[in-house]
Amino acid sequence: MTFEQRFAHWSVAYRWWIIALTLLTIAISTAGLGRLTFNSDTRVFFSKKNPQLQALDRLENTYTKSDTVIFLVLPGDGDVFTPDTLAAIEELTMAAWQVPHSSRVDSITNFQHSRAEEDALVVADLVHGARQLSDTELKEARRRALAEPLLVNRLVSAQGDITSVVINIILPGHSPDEVTQITDFARGLLHEFRAKYVDIDFYLTGTVPFDRAFVEVSNEDLRTLVPIMFTILIAVIWLALRSIAATLATVIVTLISTGTAMGLAGWWGLQLNPATAVAPTIILTLAVADSIHILVTMCRHFCAGEDKRSAIEESLSVNLKPVFLTSLTTVIGFLSMNLSDAPPFRELGNVVAVGVTAAFFYSVLFLPALIAVLPVRIKLRAVVEGKAFLERLAEFVIAHQRLLLGSTLFIAGLVTVGILRIELDDDYIKYFDQRYDIRVATDLMQERLTGTDLLEYSLSAGEPNGINDPAYLARVEEFANWYRSQAKVVHVRAITDTLKRLNQNMHGDDAAWYRIPQRRELAAQYLLLYEMSLPYGLDLNDQTNVDKSASRMTVTLQGTTAKQQRAIDQRAHQWLVDNTPTSMHSVGTGLSLMWAHISGRNIENMLMASFGALVLISLILIFALHSVRIGLISLAPNLAPAVMAFGLWGLLVGQVGLGLSVVVSMTLGIVVDDTVHFISKYQHGRKDHGLGPEDAVRYAFSTVGTAMWVTTAALGAGFLVLLLSGYKMSADMGLMSAITIMIALILDFLLLPPLLMKLRA
Numbered sequence: 001m002t003f004e005q006r007f008a009h010w011s012v013a014y015r016w017w018i019i020a021l022t023l024l025t026i027a028i029s030t031a032g033l034g035r036l037t038f039n040s041d042t043r044v045f046f047s048k049k050n051p052q053l054q055a056l057d058r059l060e061n062t063y064t065k066s067d068t069v070i071f072l073v074l075p076g077d078g079d080v081f082t083p084d085t086l087a088a089i090e091e092l093t094m095a096a097w098q099v100p101h102s103s104r105v106d107s108i109t110n111f112q113h114s115r116a117e118e119d120a121l122v123v124a125d126l127v128h129g130a131r132q133l134s135d136t137e138l139k140e141a142r143r144r145a146l147a148e149p150l151l152v153n154r155l156v157s158a159q160g161d162i163t164s165v166v167i168n169i170i171l172p173g174h175s176p177d178e179v180t181q182i183t184d185f186a187r188g189l190l191h192e193f194r195a196k197y198v199d200i201d202f203y204l205t206g207t208v209p210f211d212r213a214f215v216e217v218s219n220e221d222l223r224t225l226v227p228i229m230f231t232i233l234i235a236v237i238w239l240a241l242r243s244i245a246a247t248l249a250t251v252i253v254t255l256i257s258t259g260t261a262m263g264l265a266g267w268w269g270l271q272l273n274p275a276t277a278v279a280p281t282i283i284l285t286l287a288v289a290d291s292i293h294i295l296v297t298m299c300r301h302f303c304a305g306e307d308k309r310s311a312i313e314e315s316l317s318v319n320l321k322p323v324f325l326t327s328l329t330t331v332i333g334f335l336s337m338n339l340s341d342a343p344p345f346r347e348l349g350n351v352v353a354v355g356v357t358a359a360f361f362y363s364v365l366f367l368p369a370l371i372a373v374l375p376v377r378i379k380l381r382a383v384v385e386g387k388a389f390l391e392r393l394a395e396f397v398i399a400h401q402r403l404l405l406g407s408t409l410f411i412a413g414l415v416t417v418g419i420l421r422i423e424l425d426d427d428y429i430k431y432f433d434q435r436y437d438i439r440v441a442t443d444l445m446q447e448r449l450t451g452t453d454l455l456e457y458s459l460s461a462g463e464p465n466g467i468n469d470p471a472y473l474a475r476v477e478e479f480a481n482w483y484r485s486q487a488k489v490v491h492v493r494a495i496t497d498t499l500k501r502l503n504q505n506m507h508g509d510d511a512a513w514y515r516i517p518q519r520r521e522l523a524a525q526y527l528l529l530y531e532m533s534l535p536y537g538l539d540l541n542d543q544t545n546v547d548k549s550a551s552r553m554t555v556t557l558q559g560t561t562a563k564q565q566r567a568i569d570q571r572a573h574q575w576l577v578d579n580t581p582t583s584m585h586s587v588g589t590g591l592s593l594m595w596a597h598i599s600g601r602n603i604e605n606m607l608m609a610s611f612g613a614l615v616l617i618s619l620i621l622i623f624a625l626h627s628v629r630i631g632l633i634s635l636a637p638n639l640a641p642a643v644m645a646f647g648l649w650g651l652l653v654g655q656v657g658l659g660l661s662v663v664v665s666m667t668l669g670i671v672v673d674d675t676v677h678f679i680s681k682y683q684h685g686r687k688d689h690g691l692g693p694e695d696a697v698r699y700a701f702s703t704v705g706t707a708m709w710v711t712t713a714a715l716g717a718g719f720l721v722l723l724l725s726g727y728k729m730s731a732d733m734g735l736m737s738a739i740t741i742m743i744a745l746i747l748d749f750l751l752l753p754p755l756l757m758k759l760r761a
Helices: 003-013 016-034 050-060 082-098 134-146 178-196 209-240 243-266 276-303 310-341 341-375 380-399 401-421 437-448 472-482 493-506 522-533 561-578 592-626 628-633 633-654 659-688 693-724 727-749 754-757
Strands: 068-075 101-104 112-117 119-127 164-170 198-205 455-459 487-493 550-557
Touching: 003 016, 003 310, 003 341, 003 592, 016 341, 016 561, 050 178, 050 455, 050 592, 068 082, 068 178, 068 209, 082 101, 082 134, 082 164, 082 178, 082 198, 082 243, 101 134, 101 380, 112 493, 112 522, 119 178, 119 243, 119 493, 119 561, 119 592, 119 659, 164 198, 178 198, 178 209, 198 209, 209 276, 209 437, 209 693, 243 341, 276 310, 276 341, 276 437, 276 592, 276 659, 276 693, 310 592, 310 628, 310 693, 341 380, 341 659, 380 401, 380 693, 380 727, 380 754, 401 550, 401 633, 401 727, 455 472, 455 561, 472 493, 472 550, 472 561, 493 550, 493 561, 561 592, 561 659, 592 628, 592 633, 628 633, 628 659, 633 659, 633 727, 633 754, 659 693, 659 754, 693 754
Parallel strands: none
Antiparallel strands: 068 164, 068 198, 101 164, 112 119, 455 550, 487 550
16 A cells, blocks of 8 residues: 555544544634734834834934824815814814823914014914904914915915814834724714814824724724635535535635634734734635545545545545645745745735645545545536536647647737736825725825825934034025925925024014024024923924934825835935935935835845745655656746736736735745646556546546636635725735636646647656
């Protein structure tokens, strides 16, 4: 007896022991499910070594954090500067200080407007007691606000028809519930003000609500996608096997494989995030494949007249090697995701690899044991009809092998040209579709008020109190003006705007003095006098560091993509190098820029990972199949699906972002599955039955064809379910994976057999 036959006999003989040990394993592993937590911080996508994250950490440690909660205020009459609207903004500004962990609240009403009054500098709220203001005072407030560079296109639109209240948040990081508490409190305020001011529309956005939205979308996907996927799997399995016992056994294997992987993830302290939240759906999908191959072969032998035990043992002995190889290649593909620049994708790869490994052991141990003790009935008609169709397909492929070989290669080459149209681009704001309030609010803010993409610069003066140096201030002003001249830039915030206004104030509000002070001591005195006049929470700590050796400049972009952000930051850095001393050669940072850089870098890393995985998988196939020729032949149907899928994506969409950067690694091992099973049965026909190439192709189609299309249908349906996700990264990843897997089946049916026959392998 071969090893496979001995293993199959042992699995059935010791079925009760295997079932008992499996139940014990499941109980121990799934106990870790209760330890799973969710990380709501979007920065989880960036590793500690990410240069943009390191730059942002340095900037926030020097100044203040960039986390925000933003209320948009849109009056129904289109005028912010009315008593009712300004009163609502005043009230909301006061209430916003109660948001947990708030450190600063900015609005047009509490903006610290400075003016000259005799020989004194007066600093006060721009608007106070709105309901008591006269028409003249309201017009004056409007004039001042719309003439203030620090407000227009930042806190109020140039037309004065929409404004915002911005709350800066400092997250202590002591509890994972902090984001939830802040967002829930802010939503409470939102509902309160909507009910009180029915003629004003209020919206909620900001980085903290965005973080909360990541959690909510992921939880929604877990609640909806997993049940949908589960239902589809049951339908596909039933249609293929037409056996209640076989369907039940397969469903159990998929469930316990998923539970084991996620439970073990809980034991090792994994925190779920928007990427790893799709792991259960992927594992449910992949875990079906091994069981289907074993059960389809078992059904074929059972219908041929063999008793159940013999059918199980024969199926397991025939499929053990290809199932092991396909599981191994799938695991290698997902483990290659450890080269991703985004930690969540590494975790996703590891969790799914564990799930696939668990599915293999459950399929070759627990599944045969379970089938052996369950009463099994199979509808012979369904098996016969499926076999007849595949026999006709085999005859078609054999009769038209030359035409299929040439036309398939031609179409593959034609589609692959679409790769040239692909652009590495992304827009993290559009990761959520418009069913979510956060997306609606953010789109409104971009269209009517300001941008959401911020580029941050810490501009060092090279010495303590150096920001008061007129030469330094002049360079900051030149840099700010350069940015203001760039396309898509809607606002630039720099310390020079404050100093120019103070210089004007101290010269009787004469517009001719709206310029940078020409003496260092004068600039220092202006800033000191101004800071002493500011109320608590509205100081300049968000713009200058402690020893006044550096200042912060914030650039707001509107409607930009990742590619455009990378380009403008590169030009900005070059401008600094060409026009400023070395101390001012700052690199841009900010959440937007971090997202802009990670897509391109991650794709480069994953291409290297995929190439390495392909080489390793090819060597494994050559060794396992005992044929260099067949191993090399397998490269065509293994490599072409991903290339064709990206070519098709390039022709239809053109943009590839972070979510698609891992698809090649994800699908590489899966694509190999059908190739391995077909070649394995082809070799079995050639060597064990002495068949010629054409008859060996017929034998492969009849023995494994059904399992191939069933597993592809299950895998394709599983990944297509992700299209229902409101999170674009998951939806794109699911669609591309499904396209790749379906192309792989077509090539395994129409390209691989002609290649094997052409080369007489």
